[in-house]
Amino acid sequence: MVGLVLACGCGVRGRPPWQRFEFESVQMAIPFRMVLHARDGAAATNAAHAAWERVAELNRVFSDYDPGSELSRLGATAPHEHPVDVSDDMHRVLTRAREVSEATDGAFDMTVGPLTQLWRRTRRQRELPDAGKLATALKATGWRGVELHSWPRKSVRLLRPGMRLDAGGIAKGYALDEATRVLRAAGISSSMVAGAGDIVVTGPPPGQDGWRIEVAGLDAPGAPPSRLLLLRHASLCTSGDVFQHVEIGGVRYSHIVDPRTGLGLTDHGLATVVGRDGMTTDALSTAISVAGPDRAVSIARRFGAEVLFLHKPGAVVETVESPGFPANGRGVGEAR
Numbered sequence: 520m521v522g523l524v525l526a527c528g529c530g531v532r533g534r535p536p537w538q539r540f541e542f543e544s545v546q547m548a549i550p551f552r553m554v555l556h557a558r559d560g561a562a563a564t565n566a567a568h569a570a571w572e573r574v575a576e577l578n579r580v581f582s583d584y585d586p587g588s589e590l591s592r593l594g595a596t597a598p599h600e601h602p603v604d605v606s607d608d609m610h611r612v613l614t615r616a617r618e619v620s621e622a623t624d625g626a627f628d629m630t631v632g633p634l635t636q637l638w639r640r641t642r643r644q645r646e647l648p649d650a651g652k653l654a655t656a657l658k659a660t661g662w663r664g665v666e667l668h669s670w671p672r673k674s675v676r677l678l679r680p681g682m683r684l685d686a687g688g689i690a691k692g693y694a695l696d697e698a699t700r701v702l703r704a705a706g707i708s709s710s711m712v713a714g715a716g717d718i719v720v721t722g723p724p725p726g727q728d729g730w731r732i733e734v735a736g737l738d739a740p741g742a743p744p745s746r747l748l749l750l751r752h753a754s755l756c757t758s759g760d761v762f763q764h765v766e767i768g769g770v771r772y773s774h775i776v777d778p779r780t781g782l783g784l785t786d787h788g789l790a791t792v793v794g795r796d797g798m799t800t801d802a803l804s805t806a807i808s809v810a811g812p813d814r815a816v817s818i819a820r821r822f823g824a825e826v827l828f829l830h831k832p833g834a835v836v837e838t839v840e841s842p843g844f845p846a847n848g849r850g851v852g853e854a855r
Contacts, residue, residue, distance in 0.1 A: 535559060537725045542567040546574045546714065547582070547691060555702060555710040556724055566705035570698040570712070577697060580608050581690035583632060583683070593675065594632060594683035602666070602674035610673040612686060612693055612798065613665065619689075619802040620662040622821050623814075627806035628778040632683025633659045638776050638783055642765045653781045655681070660778060688775075692756055692801025695719040699797075717756040719797045723749075737789050737829040742836045746827075748845045754797040758804035759789035759829075775808050784808060787831040790815065793845060794824030812839040 540563040542553040553570065557563040582588040586595070589609055596603070605613075616629040633656035637648040648656075659681035666676040677684075691714050698712045699719045709722040711730050720730040729749030735757065736745045748755070760773035765783070772783030790807040794800040799822055807815045812828050819826035819841055828839040 538563070539724070540564075540567070542571075544571050544574075546571060547578045547694065548584070549691075549715045551698075551712070551714040553698070553702075553710065553712050555707050557707060562706065566702050566707050569705060570701040573697050573701045574694045577608060577690065577694045580606060581612070581686040583635070583685055583687070590684050590686055593677060597677035597682040598680050599676040599678070602668050602672075602676050604672050604674050607673065608693075610667070610669070610675070612689055613667055613675060615798055616686075616689055616802060617662065617665065617667060619799070619806055619822075623806040623810055623818055625662055625778055626810040626814075626818075627688060627802050628660065628662045629684050629686060629689065630660050630662055630664060630677075630679075630682055631776050631778050632685040633657075633681055634776045634778065634781040635685045635687070636683070637781065638774075641767070641772075641783075642774065645765060645767055647767060647782070657781050659683070660781070662778075688758070688805035689798055689802040691715065692717055692719075692754065692797030692799070695754070695797040716758075716762075717754070717797060717801055718750075719754045720750050721752055723751045734791050734827065735789070737787070737831060737836055739787065739831045739836050742829060742831075743838060748793075750793065750845065753793055754795065754800045755791065755793050756797065756800040756804040757789060757791045758808045760784065760787060773808070775805060777809055786811065788812070789829045791827045792819055792824050793826075794819075794822060800824060812837065815839050816841045 535558045537556050540555050544551050553567055555563055580589045583590055619627045637656050641648055659679050664679040664682055668674045695712045695714060695717055696719060702710045709724055711720045723729045729751040732748045732750050732755055734746040734748060736742045763774035765772050770785055772785055775784050777784055790804045792800040792804045803824055807818055807826060810818060812830050815826050815828040825841045825844040827844050830837055
């Protein structure tokens with residue numbers, strides 16, 4: 520189901536005015552929202568449908584719920600004696616995932632699939648995983664166990680028995696990038712595409728300096744209020760336990776799994792990253808959540824990104840912010 524809302528803008532003599540169009544669609548099992556500016560409804564609708572089709576195509580590549588997806592089929596045949604040919608999309612995402620893994624000492628790791636499966640059961644049953652099953656899953660995890668090849672064909676080998684990939688911390692950002700690319704190809708120069716806390720924007724709405732994006736605050740007493748940012752030609756991704764967590768034995772666990780322990784994070788925090796593209800900022804927000812506040816700024820800056828990290832290690836909420844993070848209510852974050 521796709522919804523459409525129109526709002527008139529200003530035009531020039533002889534040309535139809537800019538109009539604001541809004542579309543919504545459930546993609547990758549989450550609600551996606553798209554806002555764009557065009558001069559007629561047909562162009563806007565056609566561009567939006569093409570973008571949704573691209574996102575749906577990527578879901579068929581990266582879903583770990585669909586046994587027929589490319590990602591699931593890769594895991595089902597692990598370990599691989601010989602490299603397995605993969606799509607351009609899979610190779611592109613795995614390449615960026617490896618770069619982030621290397622830069623963060625494994626704080627981001629696409630091989631957490633076995634741990635993710637255990638943790639999903641933990642969240643449903645509200646009981647920690649069996650120690651033996653957890654040890655087995657940890658043995659199957661490790662980003663160095665993924666061997667990538669670019670020549671003579673794009674291919675990959677998963678080297679460990681039971682290894683499974685999980686693209687949950689990077690594929691959504693990539694899908695936002697690709698939806699935006701499709702809109703650009705259709706002649707849409709001002710757009711915002713969002714999915715569950717992750718956003719990619721291009722040129723600002725007509726007559727404005729940027730897209731007004733609200734950055735949520737931490738759900739804790741004494742936390743700073745939410746921020747209003749102006750963004751253009753940039754991406755913003757947020758990771759944390761504000762919306763997805765479970766309490767077991769009096770301990771609050773995040774839905775984000777720590778590759779080192781196999782358990783959900785217990786540090787109450789929220790990492791917001793602003794950068795050049797959704798794929799990178801999506802992965803960085805997850806990596807920074809795992810790596811923690813001490814490494815937040817250095818990790819973000821390695822990829823030309825900015826970060827705002829709110830966390831509550833004790834009774835007081837602490838803030839870590841990179842110098843270039845867009846100011847509250849003023850300034851424009853822009854990454855080209």
